[in-house]
Amino acid sequence: MAQFKTRARALDLLGRQQIAGIPTAINELIKNAHDAYADKFDVDFLRKDNLLILRDDGLGMTKEEFETRWLTIGTESKFINRKTVLPPKDSTKALRPVMGEKGIGRLAIASIGKQVLIISKAKQREKEYKIVAVFINWELFELPGINLEDIIIPIKEFDEIPDLIEFHDLRHEVLNSLKGLKEKDIISFEDYERIALSVINFDIDPKELNNNLIGDFKLTDNKGGTFFYINPVSETLIFDIEGDREKKEATKIEKMLMGFHNTMTPNHPKSVIDISFRDYRGDDGTYYDIIEKEQFFTPQEFEIADHHFEGDFDEFGQFKGNINIYGEKEYENHIINWNGNNFKETDCGPFKINFVYIQGDLKSSKIDPHNWAVLSNKTNKFGALYIYKDNIRVLPYGDIDYDFLHIEKNRTKRASTFFFSHRRMFGVIEINSKINFKLVEKAGREGFIENKAYRHFQDILRNFVIQLASDFFDPTGKNIQSEFYQKKKEEINSFHNALERRDKLAKGKKEKFIQNLDVFFKNLTSSKFEQDVDSILDETNKNLNSVIYIKDTDEASQKIIDYEFQARQKINDYKKSITLSGPKGFSLSKGNRLDFETYLKEFQLLEQNIFNKANNKIDFLIEEYISKLKIEISKRKRLEQAVDFISVEAKKTNSKKRNETNEIVTDVSKKIKELTSDLMLDLDNQIRTVKDKFKLLSTNNVEDFNLVEERKSMEDEIELISNRNTFVMDRIIRQFESFYIEKDNDGQIITNDQISDAMSEELEELRERVQADIELSQLGLAVGILHHEFSSTVRSIRGSIKDLKAWSDVNQQLDSVYKNIKVNFEHLDGYLNLFTPLNRRLNRKREEISLMEIKLFLIDLFKSRMERHNIEFKHTKGFANQKMNGFRSTFYPVFVNLIDNAIYWLNHSNVENKIIRMHADESGVYVSNNGIEITIQDKDRIFDLGFSRKQNGRGMGLSISKEVLNAENYNISAVTPKEGSTVTFRIERNKPTDNE
Template identity: 60%
Template sequence: IVSPVDDILNSDIDGDSGGKEATKIEKMLMGFHNTMTISHPEPLLNIVFRDYRSNDDTYIDLIDKEHFFTSEDFEQADHHFHGFFDEYGQFKGNIRIYHEKNFEHIVNWSGNSFNLTSCGPFEINLAYVQGDKKHSIMANEDYARVTSKSDKFGGLYIYKDNIRILPYGDSDYDYLEIEKRRSKHAGTAFFSYRRMFGVISLSQKDNFRLKEKAGREGFIEDQAYKNLRDILKNFFIQLAADFFRDDMKAGPKAEVWATKRNELLSSHRALEKREKQARVKKIKFETALNSFFENNGSGLIEQDINSILINGEQKFNNVYSIKNPDIASQKIIDIESQIRDEINIYKRSVLVPAPRGFIIRGELKEDYNTYLKAMTELETRCFQPAIDRIDKLVERAINDYQIKISKRKRLEQAVDFISVEAKKINIEKRKSTQQVVLDINKRVKELTSELMIDLDNQIRIVKDKFKHISVENESDLDLVTKRNELAAEITAVSERNTNVLDAVIRQLEGIYWEKDENNNYITSEQITDALGEELEVLRDRIHADVELSQLGLAVSIIHHEFNSTVRSIRTSLRDLKAWSEINEDLDGVYNNIKVNFEHLDGYLNLFTPLNRRLQRKKEEINLLEIKSFLIDLFKNRMDRHEISFKHTNGYSKGKLYGFRSSFYPVFVNVIDNAIYWLNESNIGNKTIRLHADDSGAVYISNNGSEIDARDRERIFSLGFSRKQNGRGMGLHISNEALEKIGYKLSLDEPRDGSTVTFKISMVEE
């Protein structure tokens, strides 16, 4: 353990609080061995640097392995360069561009006139990440993780017999002048020092002329070091020219990078444009949903419908002043149609159209499902009664004014009204559909025309090159090569056009629909949305399962280790008891330790029914046993928050049949949630009440915060929680656990004296 003797050491350790730059200590100690390349040699030492910032034995591991580049990071990078420089400084190795194309490549170096170098042969293994995410094939999370590391530790490290030579690799020590070349905007300056990470592997046997300085701050800058540096400078300049140019001077191998980069950029722009459009549509959709919930929650919708009916009733009353019975009867029919029309228009105004152009998921999907249910309830509670009310108003007007109106005429006018409305809506949609078809047709024609013009221009350019070719002075081999070069230029444009048109054809062929047996149409959009939604659910589930498996493993380890410790403490307590019997001064100490230990031991025993046993069996479980378990677990919290825990006579007689390890966690989760929300509600008489009925269903009620109508279904969705820092897993997992044994957890209508009631019941077959 080293304690700082100079304040400067603390500064070197802590560094910049911003965290983007590595501290001096990190730069010095990170990458002590090569651990980044695939199949790297086994580290000679396990280097640890712990910063104890307090006296409680807690520390920060400053050179955690995960903070530095890993083999996974190395493999995920966009480009890879691996090979050997021979004793003449000539490189021969493999270049992999975008994980798509491997090139066996040679880089010549003439700086030593092809004589033996002083530095000797060595190996290079380098990964490179594109500076712009738009040009990278890496996933967003991987790109963010690797570039954050490269900002701190990016560079080309030098290892001699797998021991790092300082300061090479330090992001501030650009010994190959890579950034200097970039600042000059030279055509060959593709590389950035902070976007590369890799190793130069030296050995004492082959590179003994490379001597370190006395202070171990790098190599002595003699001829051997000069050769090494010049070889590497030439290597990066030549690589940039051979593989990473997109101008007229670009070599044939650069086409892979340029084509893929442009493809990635085009895809990114298209995705960005689509996401922007989807974002606008999503905001509009969310606004409409929120407006609906606000109006529905405040009762405004029912008030507006009622206002329409009141105004309509007033209009019916005015018919009394019309003396001509024929005119009066027609007026009543007209008023009826007008009121129905007003209600229909208002109903359409509160409708939220199904989302188009984006996939709804998570809370937004739950909100939309809640909206659909609310609309169904409004139809039953508000809109349909309003229509019935119109019929009653008409009947009353007929009876009051003693006017005869043909029922056939009323029916005919009602059907005409519905027909006109239906046609109006469908005509609008037909126009929109036809316009979309015309737009797509126009765009496809423009695209095909543009592609053909590009191909025609390329053919003209190639033919124009004929005038610069001297056939008489060329050998047969040169003519074949030239023919292939010219043909390749035309073929490249032709293949690009073909790929684009194939993609368009696939998109157009993907537009289809089918009519099912119920005369409903199923479209490709519905299938795509369903698949997208399923994919998102599966992704969320994978993350949750990984997190839960890690949590379960941790609990299992804690339980196992704690059991061993408890046995040891029990033995020590027995020994202490013997001493306390002969020493009264120890008696108080013994009793205090014993009481606290028994309390701790009780918590350990609570794990027992929750453990997943290898030999578990179904059994009849008395509900009072479950309550006793819950009291043992939550008594202190309930006492602290002044919560009453009660049960009914029905509960005391009730039983469940199944696995304890399936039922107990469900009760624990629901009670834990109840305690949390009771404490948040700040009411006076906080109560949790258990009940069971004759059907075998169990009810868990509390009088805390009510559950919003929008949340009634989604509280069981994975990841949804209204708790601060809540994971949103408990109720979802509880419900799934019960479903596996033929039960379900649901939200029931609140029982008397309660605001929330959960119900555990058997699934009806």
């Protein structure tokens, strides 16, 4: 009697060659972990070792289960008979639908790499089982002429995760098996040498690797799970991870592993398994989080999308649901019919859909620019309709390149009619394994088998997206729903275009304004203003000196008056040339506004110290030359000339502005008249066109036309133009109604332009504050996690420091070591405690702290950096003799921040001899350096939270330092630099108030 024999290549054909690629294989293993009731699944790719490690914390396997289930091809997971034992279940968790139903998922490992070490420990069984380890070389299964029974799979049990030596025992069994196959001439000598070399090169210590990797995966006591160590990994994995660097598309790994559960819709089902993928590209322990959750769509992003579509398809394929356009117009219980099955029950069964759409152009979207950009980037990478069966993604649906509904294909035919695009939409189609059981996945996870159920399913959805586009987004606006979309889109477009024009005009003004501010501060720093005014005074002095040679007294008198007039005019013109008027027609950021406020203060000082003094100097020179020449000049005449000069200048300026105002009013009036005339002309032409149609109508025969329909059609044509004209003119009227001119209590004129600018600035500031708040909240979350993770470690360190104190008390040599550790710990704890409630703070004590102790601490901390950058660290005698009273953990971080900043700016300066110098006297402690000086406009701003001139700086150090010092009744400020320095900070105790 003849029998089938199974070649080893059958496994290769069923496994590696059935799976589309490595990402699909990993997805299949995640589904197996899901079926094993795992809570987490971690993937670690160690590039330097070409090693891929996959771990889950599921139920694991016993040795018997490994042999009877894992090493058995095509095991049953759904079907029960007397000979079949179903996989174990976790009685502590909700029942999970089985996802890995094909029985070949384990063979997918062969597509990832040539060899695998599998380590598994069972839990939730009737007794405790040992750890099972199996080593498989997949190259054997690719060889021709070898049967399955010829291949030996070594399997061993251990009490702990095997180490390097124990793994070598498994390898040895494979090598002996290979040797036997070679001796029996089942494999060639060349194949033996090649495969044996692969086995020998797979040299890892599983125990050490598991201890060093991130993630708490233990196989002890009542914990279980399954680990896969795969080496060498297929060279395609790196491309699957990195993708095409020139394209901004999702990589294959991202496409296949993102969105394993539905996490994008509001109130989505809870995810049952957490997935991580870490790519270690070097040997320093740093890694890239390949499938970070924030890269995918979030419920918050789902909610802010432009259009929402949610509903159910019943057993007949008819859709009923809610449609929301632009978040304004809700259409409840909208129905889309499908007659593809003649209104009979479908084979696919009922299912749900929930997806959103964002406009492809920002000008047509209600989403703010930042979120629109974020969503556009995400939809370009991940946009599509994802299918979830029992909240587990069905591959490859969701891959932007898998157009199973012909969305992109239809769009290429006529984009205006076929509205939807994968790159603008995201959402879910939800099916259920019980109800939609006829939708069967292919063995290779390449979609559903194309049976009758799938054809129904596909046809229902294709009809749905086409009809949905026709109902709500028809560009001709033939129906009411489409008419709303078109009107709203035009309204948003108009708004964006207006903003764009305004921003374009404002951008140029703003750039010029900021540029002029920068020039002002540069000139102020270089004393250019003083030099220019001195030049005017010198020229005036020379001119007056020339009067000495004029013999005619009257002529000399007039010359002096003329030179005085010229001098004052030049001073006035120069002052005007450096005067900056306040921002008009554009808003300033908080930083720019602070710069402008600093400018106003500095200009006031210039007025007092330079321009007023210059005018006084002119008076002095005039009086001096009048006295020297012994001539008389009427003071009244000089006064009249000065007033005449001011009057002429004032009239000249105001006349110019009046003419500009009149020109603008005339121009606006002309444009409005032209517009209204054009609108009326359009209406008149439309009425004439409609009336012209009368000649084509016959009213004698009733059957020739429908009077009601014709009347309605003609009325609609006229009303369409009329409504458009009314809308435009209403907008113009509202603009003029909002025109505002009033006097305040001080008699100052206030216009709506000023109000608009003030509101724009407030909006700009609020945006900055929101961004800062977001960054701070993220930082707060990070610190919270840090605090949680380190709390036990901190307690342990604190206890160890106390133990060390006991030793240092009896051993003098340990005393300095103890103090150094204690100070460093308080320093670290002081930093972390800035973010913790006061009642959790360390039990610290106030003490007298020698400033030299602080300097020694700083030397320990920064010595190597200072030596590397050739920076001298000096102090004065006064500094060495002073002390501070308070907490070390308050002062130390402040000095650390100051020195850290000083090193940074010294390193970015061109100074040859870099020096940090510390001073102290009765007024406070000073920290100076000779690096890049602080600009005038930055002296106060450097203490604002979020302000920084450092590249990628957060602007937190000085702000937090000031806050913690203020809490201890100290203050920090930037003061006039000490001699030989360009920057000096002073830390001083606040003076007590009268109430203290």
